[in-house]
Amino acid sequence: MPREAEPSTNARAFLLQALHEGVRLDRRDFDGFRPISLTFGDEYGVADDSLGKTRVLAKISAEVVKSSEDRKFDGIFTISTELSPLASPAFEVGRQDQTEMLLSRILEKTIRRSGALDTESLCIIAGQKCFHIRADIHVLDHDGNLVDASCIALVAALLHFRRPDFEVHGEEVHVFDSREREPVRLSMQHQPFCVSFGYYESGTIMLLDSTLLEEQCREGEIVVSMNRFGEVCQIAKYGGAPVDGLSVINCTTKALEKVKMLDALVKRKLEEDEKRRDAGGLMAELSAENDR
């Protein structure tokens, strides 16, 4: 398996010099995202998003399984991130490298541990049956900032997904087919997004949404995950160079602004998709959900 090509000394020096003079190679602002596109699949729970040349597909699936022994009232939610050679030939099949480990760890902290998905609502019969929601992240193209792109795709896919409806009669569980009864949404408690900053010159220059080249040249990164209310789910700092506290606070304020933008984008796209599906205006009648 070939290694990821390191940028040449010239390319690196050019990038750093340009940053020093306040210019990014693609002429973006330091705190600008690349163009984001988000599309949904024909089935529920498939979201495909791209940040410039980075492209990630997230797919959610649900099945009924036995609940875990120690968490009887909870369903199971797992996120699997397996990088394939599609994204870059440097990713080896069946071996976890550092990129993959960091990606899965951050997503785990941001989405799962922050309680974005209400796992209690996935319980069918306590201690016996529950839903297992599985999120598969497929990175299709890798041009930097996998974390943000995967997080957007994952949140969008979770919001888009519908799990089958069910009915319980005593010990009997009947899970309805999508043709029998309209599937229902997952209950999400909040929608956190990741915003990663690459830092240069010991934190004086902070870049949002780095490309692969910028990632290879940076001193380190700070990943801030928060929801649109400004509640921080996690902050991670990778890389050796120290960063002073003030820049981290700066990061969180900047992240909040971006998270609000991302949240609005995902909502808008979801609404557009819903309109596309609801061609005859029959969705409201099909739904078995109660107003809460």
Add this chain to the structure above:
Amino acid sequence: MPHITTSALQRADGSATFTSNLYSILAGVNGPVEVQRRDELPEEAYIEVNIRPGSGVGTPRERYLESIVASVLRSVILVHLHPRMLIQVTLQVLQEPSEKLMKGKGEVAVLPSLLNAAFLALVDGGIPLETTMSAVLVAVDAAGGVVAEPSIKELLICQSVHALAYDLQGELVMDQSTGVFDMGIWEGVAEVASERCKAAVASTEDTDEMRDTDESGEPWLRTALEEKVRAANAWREQT
């Protein structure tokens, strides 16, 4: 007619998506690249196929499909041109029918889409190939009727499913079948399949009088390849 896009990915050397009426497959090809010592073959390129299901991790089912796809691709790629190299084919399943097919049927049903996607990605990646090939799925219903490119409903009730692939010379390069059938039925299936594969690469000019397009299918592969060549030659016309 399947829906095809080529050069769907930025990083992979060659890529294509192939969407049939059942499956949607995204294929990426990297090659020829450096091979690991344990896989190195002294006289030919090693072909690695990775199949990644839409949800979940690869199981023995995927390993089994990989072995079939790899052996077919080995007969299509000019492997001796790149000794001690690796040609890496990754097939990502993007969409599959929501109805679960019976064990065996599901594996055979996905094969033609996998192979067609892989072939288009190889062409897109500029890998030297020996021939042009296409694969087709054929089902035989309870009454013995042969249905090419069956719908999911037809697949669920059929007696047997067959995945066949033919190259440009009309040679059979893959034959995978499952279900209950005899030699006579198989011969009927092979005839329909070879017609389909021939039609896929048939000239687009003499369509009208030569044959009935509804019977044997449209020249989808030729159209896709012609478009690819046209796009590659666009710069010539501009100058």
